[in-house]
Amino acid sequence: ASIFAWTRGLAHRAKLNGNARLLEFAEKLEVACVGTVEAGKMTKDLALIIHGSNLSREHYLNTEEFIDAVAEDLKIRLSAKPK
Template identity: 75%
Template sequence: MYATLTFLVVCPDGKTIEAEAAHGTVTRHFRVHQKGGETSTNSIASIFAWSRGLAHRAKLDDNARLLDYTEKLEAACIGTVESGKMTKDLALLIHGPKLTREHYLNTEEFIDAVAAELRAKLCA
């Protein structure tokens, strides 16, 4: 099992929302990236923050195509992890101290894997 945290705040008018990813490691990972180092940043919460915002917009505009896209995007994130392609934080939960580099993807590899899964879902 894995968890990701995305905050979704809906105003009383039902039209205005804020969707935000809760991240504590992104700044540290960005500093590593700035120095040319490899990172394995879990982008799922950020992706879900965007997808939840887009889903809300789709509902306000009665845009079924956009809503379908957001659902497939979220499913692509979940499907990618369930297929064994994940970032270091998630792989650590599975492998613990036996974790090796072969068990996880770096940031770009993970985003590419989610994109490939999303393309497959959009073409299905």
């Protein structure tokens, strides 16, 4: 949620300034966050919702690990050629 708060702010600033590259970055960061979670890499709070009382350490990443996973996904998305 914190990342989305920042990306929404960045997207708004991008629109105000007419900065297409910043808008693209914000959008791709949001997609990277969702993609990371959909790939099963998430923080404990989200994993607890899914696994409940069966939650174990293998089900979640700490904050730093999660940010690293999002960064990996984002790098791939940013380096991809436009369609």
